[in-house]
Amino acid sequence: MKAQPFQFIDLPRRMPRELDVAVRVVGWQEIYGHYEAPQAAEQSARCLDCGNPYCEWKCPVHNYIPNWLTLVREGRLFEAAELAHETNPLPEICGRVCPQDRLCEGACTLNTGFESVTIGSIEKYIVDEAFKQGWRPDLSNVRATGKRVAVIGAGPAGLACADRLVRAGIEAHVFDRHPQIGGLLTFGIPPFKLEKSVMLTRRGVLEAMGVRFHLGIDIGRDIAFETLLRDFDAVFVGTGAYTAVDGRLPGQELPGVTPALPFLIANAHRILAPEAIPDPMLDLAGKRIIVLGGGDTAMDCVRTSIRLGAAEVSCVYRRGEANMPGSRREVKNARDEGVRFLFDRPPLAIEGGARVRGVRVGIGGGEEVLAADVVIIAFGFRPSPASWLAEHGIALREQGHVRIDGGLPYQTSNPRVFAGGDNVRGADLVVTAVHDGRDAGVAIAKMLLA
Numbered sequence: 073m074k075a076q077p078f079q080f081i082d083l084p085r086r087m088p089r090e091l092d093v094a095v096r097v098v099g100w101q102e103i104y105g106h107y108e109a110p111q112a113a114e115q116s117a118r119c120l121d122c123g124n125p126y127c128e129w130k131c132p133v134h135n136y137i138p139n140w141l142t143l144v145r146e147g148r149l150f151e152a153a154e155l156a157h158e159t160n161p162l163p164e165i166c167g168r169v170c171p172q173d174r175l176c177e178g179a180c181t182l183n184t185g186f187e188s189v190t191i192g193s194i195e196k197y198i199v200d201e202a203f204k205q206g207w208r209p210d211l212s213n214v215r216a217t218g219k220r221v222a223v224i225g226a227g228p229a230g231l232a233c234a235d236r237l238v239r240a241g242i243e244a245h246v247f248d249r250h251p252q253i254g255g256l257l258t259f260g261i262p263p264f265k266l267e268k269s270v271m272l273t274r275r276g277v278l279e280a281m282g283v284r285f286h287l288g289i290d291i292g293r294d295i296a297f298e299t300l301l302r303d304f305d306a307v308f309v310g311t312g313a314y315t316a317v318d319g320r321l322p323g324q325e326l327p328g329v330t331p332a333l334p335f336l337i338a339n340a341h342r343i344l345a346p347e348a349i350p351d352p353m354l355d356l357a358g359k360r361i362i363v364l365g366g367g368d369t370a371m372d373c374v375r376t377s378i379r380l381g382a383a384e385v386s387c388v389y390r391r392g393e394a395n396m397p398g399s400r401r402e403v404k405n406a407r408d409e410g411v412r413f414l415f416d417r418p419p420l421a422i423e424g425g426a427r428v429r430g431v432r433v434g435i436g437g438g439e440e441v442l443a444a445d446v447v448i449i450a451f452g453f454r455p456s457p458a459s460w461l462a463e464h465g466i467a468l469r470e471q472g473h474v475r476i477d478g479g480l481p482y483q484t485s486n487p488r489v490f491a492g493g494d495n496v497r498g499a500d501l502v503v504t505a506v507h508d509g510r511d512a513g514v515a516i517a518k519m520l521l522a
């Protein structure tokens with residue numbers, strides 16, 4: 073397709089097909105479909121090539137967005153996939169789960185007067201389609217260096233780090249306590265945003281690149297951290313942020329109240345192993361659910377509750393809609409699926425006796441009690457540092473975040489240990505974890521190969 077500088081005037085923004093609400097709420101499929109090549113080329117051609125790509129700057133990994141849009145427009149799919157991987161080790165995942173309206177697409181010049189280019193969907197198209205057609209990262213020029221690095225955590229930071237290490241000829245051994253790779257990508261983010269098969273494909277790609285996974289292994293319990301320090305030239309710690317922020321609400325310990333992550337993780341396990349005994353936490357059929365919080369995790373919880381057959385699902389947020397920290401698209405999707413939003417209602421206490429009966433909230437100058445059978449708390453997460461970090465002289469901040477002021481990028485106070493992602497920043501986006509893992513991998517390679 074030829075460049076048509078004013079394509080965006082005649083051609084509106086079109087997302088890939090979206091599943092009907094009636095279909096999506098009874099299953100776990102991703103709600104957005106895939107572009108075919110002509111649609112992807114058309115939507116890519118809407119890019120103005122404005123010369124000042126704010127989208128690139130707003131993207132945390134600084135993807136070469138206008139350049140890969142041009143390649144898609146010209147049908148040069150494999151080159152686009154190559155270029156997408158230069159900046160982003162997990163492009164098909166970020167294309168699905170990034171809050172694009174706050175990042176690349178929010179910064180697109182077309183946003184003033186026209187709708188932005190569908191950057192995330194095109195990023196997803198490039199990699200899904202290239203994989204389907206047989207493209208794989210080309211490591212044929214990489215020479216083995218004999219160096220070995222242990223990566224703790226197979227979430228986005230660990231995977232991005234491992235990608236950069238093997239590209240530098242360094243053996244990357246990734247350890248994770250879960251039976252599958254992905255961390256929260258597999259066990260936290262629900263499949264209607266990211267189907268589990270996407271992670272399985274990525275696992276195959278990484279393994280073919282030489283990454284070795286050691287799953288179901290808990291460092292500190294199954295293998296001592298000491299052993300990793302002895303057997304590897306360096307260690308990257310990407311263990312995420314799993315401790316729920318404590319809202320200190322009276323009554324939060326009542327039966328029927330649960331933090332968001334265990335709820336989402338239990339559901340992911342159920343989907344991965346449907347034959348297992350179902351967790352009673354997931355028995356929401358016919359019940360009234362209140363989710364406290366307004367971020368993307370809260371949206372994952374409300375939309376999961378709908379799919380588990382809840383009779384009524386409400387998102388209760390202490391501030392107004394404009395202050396919600398997550399993706400606007402996710403709020404819209406939740407609303408379309410039947411979630412009720414109650415704003416400006418700070419939660420004051422969980423009410424109940426033998427089990428939860430409702431949530432007392434502030435409203436205007438007064439108070440009210442909202443009835444609920446189950447309350448899910450999504451106030452955010454902070455790191456849960458393993459004891460072996462401090463035991464090996466790795467300095468932490470007060471709240472348990474790993475300090476990375478060792479001199480090199482992402483280097484901790486132990487010069488052979490690096491860290492990045494949520495255990496350093498606190499809970500943040502997938503793409504920021506990818507950024508950290510990527511750059512930590514590069515820094516480790518530089519140190520080992522100097």
Ligand code: SF4
Pocket residue numbers: 130131132133134135137160166167170172175176177191192195503
């Ligand atoms: Fe946009 Fe995220 Fe892709 Fe960057 S990584 S281009 S922010 S979707």
